[in-house]
Amino acid sequence: MSDDICLVLTTCPDRETAERLSAMLVEQRLAACVSAGSEVTSTYPWQGRVECESEIPLTIKTTRARVGALKQELVAHHPYDVPEILVVPVSDGLDEYTQWIRDWIQ
Template sequence: MTKALLIRITCPSQDVAQQIADAAVEMRLAACGNIEGPVSSTYLWKGVVEQAFEHILWLKSVEGCWEALETLVTSLHPYDIPAMVAWPCTHALGEYAAWLEENTEAPSR
């Protein structure tokens, strides 16, 4: 079992996704970021069905960095409530899990 997280964040543009990815990697809160898109999104916001093109940012990180990533994302993301969710990785290639651990650093409390 690994402490790895796969984090998915929807962003209004590639620039926003890149800004968050760059900051997360530079701060060692994520070892890697991937950007996909644009994708077409349909969602309910304040009682109205909305549609938008968004980009998906995937961050590869570890559990100890989650809280700091939440703070970073909410400070850089223009949405009132960013769609940020994480999946624990129950399995990962051993060398990859070690690389994640080596390239992330949970902030000290």
């Protein structure tokens, strides 16, 4: 259903980018909440080399109906050529919290 809750996971190269993207997504009502985590170290292959970089993980709370627009905005405003964007459906949650997400997004 279009009002099903989803988590969208991404990473940012620094705290400033994380804060800028988080504010943009909430202001545009593409997300009800974005949680920025502590710095992590990501190891991954890129252009024939193994890279090891510090990143800030974001957990974005939204609805299925907003995922497409949210992905477009992330791609348009993210500094990475290919940003991590993973969509995780939420099968259950506190009714009052999931309704709060829906109320902000709609």
